[in-house]
Amino acid sequence: MDGAGAAQHLQRIEQTPVPIFHAVVLGLVQGLAEFLPISSSGHLLLVPWLFGWDDLQNPGIKKAFDVSLHIGTLVAVVAYFRKDLVVYVTKGTQLLWRREKPVDRDGKLAWLLVVSALPAAAIGALFEETIDQRLGTPFLIAVSLIVFGLLLAWADRKAGNRSIDDYKGPDALKVGIAQALALNPGTSRSGITITAARTFGFSRDAAARISFLMSIPVTTGAVVWKMANLVIDGVPEGLIAPMIVGIITSGFAGWFAVWGTIKLVRTRSFMPFVIYRCVLGVVVLIVLAAGWR
Numbered sequence: 001m002d003g004a005g006a007a008q009h010l011q012r013i014e015q016t017p018v019p020i021f022h023a024v025v026l027g028l029v030q031g032l033a034e035f036l037p038i039s040s041s042g043h044l045l046l047v048p049w050l051f052g053w054d055d056l057q058n059p060g061i062k063k064a065f066d067v068s069l070h071i072g073t074l075v076a077v078v079a080y081f082r083k084d085l086v087v088y089v090t091k092g093t094q095l096l097w098r099r100e101k102p103v104d105r106d107g108k109l110a111w112l113l114v115v116s117a118l119p120a121a122a123i124g125a126l127f128e129e130t131i132d133q134r135l136g137t138p139f140l141i142a143v144s145l146i147v148f149g150l151l152l153a154w155a156d157r158k159a160g161n162r163s164i165d166d167y168k169g170p171d172a173l174k175v176g177i178a179q180a181l182a183l184n185p186g187t188s189r190s191g192i193t194i195t196a197a198r199t200f201g202f203s204r205d206a207a208a209r210i211s212f213l214m215s216i217p218v219t220t221g222a223v224v225w226k227m228a229n230l231v232i233d234g235v236p237e238g239l240i241a242p243m244i245v246g247i248i249t250s251g252f253a254g255w256f257a258v259w260g261t262i263k264l265v266r267t268r269s270f271m272p273f274v275i276y277r278c279v280l281g282v283v284v285l286i287v288l289a290a291g292w293r
Contacts, residue, residue, distance in 0.1 A: 018055045018065055022048075023242035024249050030069040031076065031253025035212060035261055037152060037191030037273045038280075042141040044069075045185055046284065049138055049293060061236050067226045068243035072250030074219045077212055079251075080258045085216070088113070105165060112167055116176035117218040120189075123180045124222070136185040138293070142284035144186025149277030152195045156270045160201035164209050171200055179214060189215065190261075191277075194270065204265040212258055 018026075029047055033040035044066075048056060056062040078085060092110030095103065124131070178196035182189035190211045197207035235243070287293050 017058070017061045017236055017239050018242040018246075020242060020245055022053055022055055023065075023245040026065075027069060027072060027246040027249025028253045030246070031073055031250035031255075032257045033188075034073040034215070034250075034254055035077070035190050035257035037188050037194055037270060038277055039141070039145060039182075039186050039188035039191065040073075041136070041182075042145060042186035042188070045136050046138065046141060046280075050284075050287070052293075058236070060233060061239060063226060063233075064230055064235055064239055065243060065246060067223065067230055068246040069250045070219055070223050070226070072247040073254040074216070074223055075247070076251045076254030077215055077219075077258055080255055081213060081216075084213070109164070109167055112169065112172040113213050114217050115169070116172040116179065116214045117221060119173075119176045120180040120183065120218050121221050124183055125225075127183075131183050135183075138284055139288055140184070141186035142281040142288070144184060145277040145281035145284075148181075148187050148191055148195070149274045149281070152191055152198075152270055152277075153274040155195040155198040156204070156274075158198055158201070160198060160203055162200070162202045162206060164202075164206045166202075166206075167210060171197075174200065175210065175214070179218065188277075189218075191273070204270070205262065208262050208265050212262075 026044060026047065029043045030040050032038075033043040048054070056065065087106050088110035091104045091107030092114075093107075095107040095111065175193055175196045178192050179189060181187050181192050190208075193211040193214055194207045197210050198204070202210065
């Protein structure tokens, strides 16, 4: 490619609805924050706000790019738990036509994970427009980061040693209802489900695994729903390349976040995430109070 051709190529990249650099940053943010208990939706709103990026102001572009980020994190968590998922899907499917007693533990857990996704899916479908219009302001995100961060700190201090094998129907319902609170940007889906699981006596490792496995059915449902809308509306012109970059970066970052969190909580508490949430929340409140943004 000669000099003129390279310049035209760079110009085309710069003219994409979401610059490649922004796609990389937002993909990394989504991948890490989706599984670390710090709120991916909150960070995806705060990062462009803090840096003055207006790439996602267009609702069509925002929804299309959001699909790519969630595809990436879905691939990441499926890749990490691929061996477990083969067992859960196989045993869960067998329960549909086999009535053996006692009920297979893995098959039962598979269906409990599906049940746990229902509250968030129902509330999200019913109130999607209200959530998009009323929630997600920097002030509400900052307050949510602090409040739900402190709630995580409180729950994490509770002694609990229940394993994932002890996950039952009432647990799935209660943790599933808690997951619906994550529709508010700043709450954190992984954060609130880990908080709920710790509150109900699960160990840190079990709480993290439950949270990550719960993300699979709810994220799959969200991706299918958004993909259907994307097929109807079409992908905005010039967004294919940023979407591919978003899928790749969020996928790699998401896998690292799952691996790192599970490794960390075997020997440490969730307090580093609590401190981060509170510090970020205070910083955002200071920026708002000072009128810097």
